[in-house]
Amino acid sequence: MTDKIPQTPFALLSGSAQWGLAFPDDLHEPGVKVLDRGLCFDTPWGPTKNWQVIEIDADHAGDGKSRTILNVFSHGWPVDAIDPSMHRKVAWVMAQSGVRKILADSTCGSLNKFLKPRDFIIARDVLDFSQTQFSLLGGRLRHLCSSQQMFCPNLAGLLEKTATELWPQPGRVIGHEQNLVAVHNWGPRFASRAEAHAYQTLGGDAMNQSIGPEASAAREIGACFISASFIVRFQDGILDGGSDEVDQIHKDLAHVSSRISLLTMMRASQTTECGCQSLHVTRPAEYAINAQGGEIPRGN
């Protein structure tokens, strides 16, 4: 038995930044309640589980109107298997829901000697050599997806402002002005020393296992996207010799990072001034005429 996909412009993709928490229950954030949880949605590729709908009352929403936020646990990954194709199901659900603003949170490993564990980072670009694997697009001929702005500048500004209010020292909040590049690595193993050095040489600053497909999916469905992440370790081979405090860092920062994600989506406006929505263009059906005498295709 699957559930009906609710309509909302806001989605929060929870990640390892929220490990160990009951979300949003443990935050006790005023004006927030869970409307529905444990939802399972059917997709053309099978079901996707662990969704919930969070309601924000009018007094606590940025535009003074009550809103709902669609939320999925752990990027939509199953808890008992490695299945990267789940990203496509998550993207499809967001498209059906009419989602226009997406925040995904995560933790990441540093590829940059100056990005330290406990730093909160808001990347500005993506390095992902595998981005077509789970595309939602209906063919290559009629769809143009620009990558000139992989992350929404408006959401980035709001996220940086929110994080600056709350993020504890000694961690720093590093926003878009630093032009950080996030690398996608499917995992589940961490990058090898050789891989980390290769991505570092190519300009990568931090790496995680979810940002690539999420950023591409947001572009394909014409939504704004932002990544809220914090560094939990140096990737192997980047700065050896430091102590490994991954679990302690998660424990110390999961609550505040989850609160930053939630508050950002509570405050997000529905503006289109950022231009993200125009970065996916659907061309006329004539673009897909088969030059060998085919008919104009129907649908997308």
Ligand SMILES: [Zn+2]
């Ligand atoms: Zn945008």
